[in-house]
Amino acid sequence: MTYRHQEEMSPPPARRVTDVAITRFEHVYEVEPALMTEHVTQQSFPNWDTLRLVRSRADHLAWMHRHFAGKVISGEELLHDLDE
Amino acid sequence: MTVLIGDPVLEELRGILGPEHVLTGKADRLNRARVPAPFPVHRWAERMPDLVVLPASTEEVAEVLRLADALRIPVVPRDGGTGLTDGAVPLRGGIVVDVKRINQIKEIDLGNRTCTVGVGINALKLNEVLARHGLIYPDDPASYPCSLVGGRIGTSGWSLIGSRYGHTRDLVLSFDHVLPGGRVIHVGDGIGRKITKSSSGYQLKHLFMGHQGTLGIATEATLKLFPKPEAEFSPFWAFEDYDSAYRAVGALARAGVATFAGAVLFDEWKVDYLRRDDEAYIPQPSSVKALVCAALYGYEDEVRAGGRRLLRIARSLGARYLGDEISEGDWAARHDRYATPLHGRTKSGQVVPMSWHCEDASINYTRLPAVRLAWHEIAARLRRESDVFDDWGMFAYTNGATGADYLTEIDIGIWEQRLDDTAWAAWVRAKRDLAAVTLEHGGSISACHGSCREGEVDLVPEELGGGYDVMLAVKRAIDPNNIMNPGKYLLDQAYAEEP
Amino acid sequence: MPDPDERPEKEFAEEWRDAAYNCFSSGHKFCREVCPVMQVTRNESWSPTAFHANVVAMEKGELEVADVAADYVNCTGCGACEVRCPNSLFTGDFYRFRTRTVDLVKAVRGLAVEQGVHQPGWRRWNQLTDERRHEPVLDGTPVDQGRVRDWAEGLELPIGGESILFVDCEAAFVRTSVPRSVARILSLAGYEFGLMNEQWCCGGPAAEMGYDEQARRFARHNLDDWRAAGVRRVLVLDPHDYITFTEDYPRYFGDAYDIEIVLVVELLAELIREGRLTPHVPVERTVTYHDPCRLNKRKGVWREPREILRAIPGLTFHDVDRVSQWSYCSGGGGGLPVEKPELTAKISEQRVGKAAELGVDTLVSACPWAERPLSDAGRARSIDVVDLHELLAESLGVSP
Ligand SMILES: Cc1cc2nc3c(=O)[nH]c(=O)nc-3n(C[C@H](O)[C@H](O)[C@H](O)COP(=O)(O)OP(=O)(O)OC[C@H]3O[C@@H](n4cnc5c(N)ncnc54)[C@H](O)[C@@H]3O)c2cc1C
Ligand code: SF4
Numbered sequence: 012m013t014y015r016h017q018e019e020m021s022p023p024p025a026r027r028v029t030d031v032a033i034t035r036f037e038h039v040y041e042v043e044p045a046l047m048t049e050h051v052t053q054q055s056f057p058n059w060d061t062l063r064l065v066r067s068r069a070d071h072l073a074w075m076h077r078h079f080a081g082k083v084i085s086g087e088e089l090l091h092d093l094d095e
Numbered sequence: 096m097t098v099l100i101g102d103p104v105l106e107e108l109r110g111i112l113g114p115e116h117v118l119t120g121k122a123d124r125l126n127r128a129r130v131p132a133p134f135p136v137h138r139w140a141e142r143m144p145d146l147v148v149l150p151a152s153t154e155e156v157a158e159v160l161r162l163a164d165a166l167r168i169p170v171v172p173r174d175g176g177t178g179l180t181d182g183a184v185p186l187r188g189g190i191v192v193d194v195k196r197i198n199q200i201k202e203i204d205l206g207n208r209t210c211t212v213g214v215g216i217n218a219l220k221l222n223e224v225l226a227r228h229g230l231i232y233p234d235d236p237a238s239y240p241c242s243l244v245g246g247r248i249g250t251s252g253w254s255l256i257g258s259r260y261g262h263t264r265d266l267v268l269s270f271d272h273v274l275p276g277g278r279v280i281h282v283g284d285g286i287g288r289k290i291t292k293s294s295s296g297y298q299l300k301h302l303f304m305g306h307q308g309t310l311g312i313a314t315e316a317t318l319k320l321f322p323k324p325e326a327e328f329s330p331f332w333a334f335e336d337y338d339s340a341y342r343a344v345g346a347l348a349r350a351g352v353a354t355f356a357g358a359v360l361f362d363e364w365k366v367d368y369l370r371r372d373d374e375a376y377i378p379q380p381s382s383v384k385a386l387v388c389a390a391l392y393g394y395e396d397e398v399r400a401g402g403r404r405l406l407r408i409a410r411s412l413g414a415r416y417l418g419d420e421i422s423e424g425d426w427a428a429r430h431d432r433y434a435t436p437l438h439g440r441t442k443s444g445q446v447v448p449m450s451w452h453c454e455d456a457s458i459n460y461t462r463l464p465a466v467r468l469a470w471h472e473i474a475a476r477l478r479r480e481s482d483v484f485d486d487w488g489m490f491a492y493t494n495g496a497t498g499a500d501y502l503t504e505i506d507i508g509i510w511e512q513r514l515d516d517t518a519w520a521a522w523v524r525a526k527r528d529l530a531a532v533t534l535e536h537g538g539s540i541s542a543c544h545g546s547c548r549e550g551e552v553d554l555v556p557e558e559l560g561g562g563y564d565v566m567l568a569v570k571r572a573i574d575p576n577n578i579m580n581p582g583k584y585l586l587d588q589a590y591a592e593e594p
Numbered sequence: 595m596p597d598p599d600e601r602p603e604k605e606f607a608e609e610w611r612d613a614a615y616n617c618f619s620s621g622h623k624f625c626r627e628v629c630p631v632m633q634v635t636r637n638e639s640w641s642p643t644a645f646h647a648n649v650v651a652m653e654k655g656e657l658e659v660a661d662v663a664a665d666y667v668n669c670t671g672c673g674a675c676e677v678r679c680p681n682s683l684f685t686g687d688f689y690r691f692r693t694r695t696v697d698l699v700k701a702v703r704g705l706a707v708e709q710g711v712h713q714p715g716w717r718r719w720n721q722l723t724d725e726r727r728h729e730p731v732l733d734g735t736p737v738d739q740g741r742v743r744d745w746a747e748g749l750e751l752p753i754g755g756e757s758i759l760f761v762d763c764e765a766a767f768v769r770t771s772v773p774r775s776v777a778r779i780l781s782l783a784g785y786e787f788g789l790m791n792e793q794w795c796c797g798g799p800a801a802e803m804g805y806d807e808q809a810r811r812f813a814r815h816n817l818d819d820w821r822a823a824g825v826r827r828v829l830v831l832d833p834h835d836y837i838t839f840t841e842d843y844p845r846y847f848g849d850a851y852d853i854e855i856v857l858v859v860e861l862l863a864e865l866i867r868e869g870r871l872t873p874h875v876p877v878e879r880t881v882t883y884h885d886p887c888r889l890n891k892r893k894g895v896w897r898e899p900r901e902i903l904r905a906i907p908g909l910t911f912h913d914v915d916r917v918s919q920w921s922y923c924s925g926g927g928g929g930l931p932v933e934k935p936e937l938t939a940k941i942s943e944q945r946v947g948k949a950a951e952l953g954v955d956t957l958v959s960a961c962p963w964a965e966r967p968l969s970d971a972g973r974a975r976s977i978d979v980v981d982l983h984e985l986l987a988e989s990l991g992v993s994p
């Protein structure tokens with residue numbers, strides 16, 4: 012909640028996921044930074060900004076569902092029906 | 096003819112529209128000389144209009160066209176400026192008529208279930224209002240958040256959920272249309288504003304849709320509305336090879352489920368591309384080579400019943416359901432993941448900002464596999480020639496509920512900053528080759544955007560055959576002075592014999 | 595014509611090229627319908643897309659900054675375009691590279707000022723701010739250093755201390771009941787804080803209008819003042835200041851910037867959660883909440899204000915979700931009301947119109963800068979515009 016510059020500029024350590032992707036925050040992927048060294052370089056990205064975008068994305072996707080229909084049917088539930 | 100600053104035409108236009116709605120600044124003009132489709136940056140200024148007008152009503156549009164026609168000044172209609180075939184880009188200078196200010200909701204007719212709107216309105220914004228009445232206008236292109244009704248009419252656009260609700264041509268019932276000389280007519284089925292079927296006279300509605308602004312300007316449209324769906328179901332499935340996915344998408348589309356709104360097939364190239372940066376596919380095992388998704392809309396009981404049927408079909412054809420999270424997330428993201436520049440990669444894998452080219456042919460189901468291979472081959476040739484091009488993979492989307500044909504899309508990344516004359520020439524050649532493959536397989540060059548860009552447009556006369564001659568005759572009859580969007584669709588030929 | 599490679603526009607484009615091309619290469623305008631200025635003008639020259647494309651045109655020698663400086667006035671800095679842009683929303687975190695319209699607009703305004711291209715209203719505003727150390731918030735309201743703490747009269751707040759409350763110019767000189775409410779609430783909760791020794795304008799407005807040198811000078815003063823008094827923590831009630839302190843100051847001061855910044859609405863929500871504040875006086879109003887752009891769109895802060903509203907007894911709350919509100923704005927930001935008050939008024943009218951459709955009698959805001967234009971528009975529709983902090987104070991039984 013409190014903004015502290017040092018903390019914001021220190022992301023969690025990176026873990027490799029594939030040849031081209033890493034992860035720092037749980038369930039959040041990032042490009043392998045080595046791929047952004049020649050033509051486009053990464054911006055300074057405080058942690059709050061990463062988390063803001065991740066959460067906004069989720070909010071936006073939920074909004075888009077509501078925008079088109081009253082509710083979303085679960086495929087897992089329907090598959091379960093098929094198995095009965 | 097070009098209009099120079101200080102020209103008396105400017106004064107007349109200011110009189111018609113008010114001075115603040117006649118723009119002559121260079122930035123005003125440069126920003127209406129572009130659409131998202133890739134084009135060499137160093138040639139940007141070649142396509143500048145001389146001036147821009149921002150009318151607010153049908154009458155103002157009519158007066159502008161009357162003046163332009165009398166003085167033989169080219170006119171280019173522009174709405175959202177999201178079109179991908181350069182339709183809203185002036186080739187001969189002149190006046191850009193930017194209709195975004197004509198965006199009022201004039202009427203919501205609950206009894207006949209229609210609404211009447213200015214063509215500068217966006218469907219998402221309209222639907223925010225219609226939702227209060229439990230209604231929806233279901234024209235859902237990937238450009239849903241940004242395309243506008245006038246551009247949908249000007250292109251006769253394609254909708255992601257068109258298999259259930261129809262496409263723009265089915266959803267727009269009628270509209271006011273300003274002819275090049277300034278006369279205002281109303282086109283629809285017959286004369287009615289809200290008639291959905293008529294056999295009276297020629298069926299002009301189709302003619303005045305998809306003409307890319309070469310026959311005049313639509314200003315106010317009456318749209319067909321539906322109940323906002325109670326439920327949505329959008330399963331995504333993974334496959335271990337393209338052929339199984341291809342068989343599955345065909346079976347799903349042909350199943351005849353009433354709530355079926357569309358299905359999409361993603362090929363191996365598309366899956367590889369998604370693995371670059373899509374959170375849903377980065378963690379997928381390498382055995383995933385192709386994907387299919389479907390979408391259903393309607394009442395909950397109907398959607399459940401239809402959904403079970405489709406799940407059963409998919410399972411019997413070797414599909415693995417990817418789970419609710421991916422299915423829901425990816426469908427809701429259907430508008431947002433196309434024109435993302437940083438998808439671009441050099442051959443060495445470095446990230447570069449690329450523009451998105453979307454080849455959008457209509458191809459019959461049985462021809463999809465062959466077209467796919469031929470197209471990727473063309474993309475591979477481009478990539479071999481230059482780092483400017485990148486194959487972003489293919490989608491095939493159902494055009495209709497019976498599964499006859501598909502909007503078949505190859506996405507090609509183009510690094511516009513490096514698009515020099517040589518690369519551009521290679522691109523135009525490739526465009527022509529892509530279109531030629533389409534025609535060889537009995538397809539149509541464009542399912543949604545139109546086909547007036549360099550390269551593809553050369554093959555339009557071949558696609559339409561004798562129909563193209565009719566097109567020339569119609570153009571000459573309706574726009575005798577060739578003021579409407581001149582240079583598009585090779586229509587200058589219509590005036591060849593004139594002195 | 596000057597040497598093409600030494601044109602200031604070219605140099606500018608060196609720095610901004612990647613950001614500009616990241617939009618130019620998309621050009622898809624998902625940002626258009628959420629942009630408040632576009633909504634009321636429908637003029638594509640004033641769209642986020644154009645703001646980026648112009649940089650490419652400047653690089654190519656097609657435009658000079660003087661050609662476009664006036665176009666860049668038409669932005670409230672609301673951040674809607676940035677968050678809605680798929681290049682932020684869908685891939686910004688992945689690439690650590692997102693759309694930067696707000697920064698770009700500020701930078702072009704800065705380039706214009708540097709090149710001697712001024713907007714008359716903005717020049718005057720910043721001159722007066724420079725003279726008085728505070729913004730000339732409202733004609734006729736005396737603004738000077740001697741009165742910057744007048745709003746706190748009778749509250750007996752200490753000067754200095756580990757935590758201080760920073761009060762923006764609009765709140766300090768015009769909307770004084772807002773900071774008074776905040777001060778009373780914090781005291782009620784037993785939260786210790788003081789005031790600044792010599793507070794100057796945060797510098798954010800100068801930065802937004804392109805007067806960078808002045809913005810930095812003001813920032814330097816404030817930071818030095820905090821350091822001298824041993825301040826560790828700055829409480830901020832104004833979303834605009836919150837942006838300045840968490841985005842501009844870190845850019846100016848780098849790693850040496852070690853002041854904690856606390857947003858008051860977040861703090862208040864926490865104090866309610868912890869039971870240190872319990873709203874109990876019923877407030878009989880039918881309300882909706884206006885998400886301040888700088889909280890909702892630019893910072894992702896939208897939950898806490900709603901938590902506070904839901905804790906107030908007596909309120910009937912018709913909420914509009916945060917995503918729908920990406921396209922709402924008061925029109926009060928980014929210097930727009932100084933240069934183009936008529937556009938601000940249109941944007942406010944539109945915002946209040948949305949509230950009217952809900953059948954509410956009150957629009958609650960959490961941004962002092964939004965409240966003046968919204969109140970003006972609200973009068974025409976008999977909708978009260980009330981500040982969230984004041985509403986909470988009322989329910990806590992503390993009068994400003
Ligand atoms: C990310 C993205 C995704 C897309 N996805 C789809 C999709 O799924 N389906 C699809 O169909 N398209 C899609 N498109 C293409 C584009 O959005 C459509 O072609 C759309 O219909 C164009 O609308 P517009 O308002 O932007 O029109 P513009 O680009 O302004 O104009 C398009 C054409 O119509 C003409 N025109 C404009 N207004 C009028 C008028 N009032 N009267 C007559 N003619 C007029 C113009 O001269 C031009 O030739 C996509 C584009 C993007 C950028
Ligand atoms: S700012 Fe984003 S949404 Fe708007 S045109 Fe640029 S890339 Fe597209």
Ligand code: SF4
Binds near residue numbers: 629630632641668
């Ligand atoms: S910051 Fe807001 S006002 Fe400025 S361009 Fe973006 S959406 Fe428009």
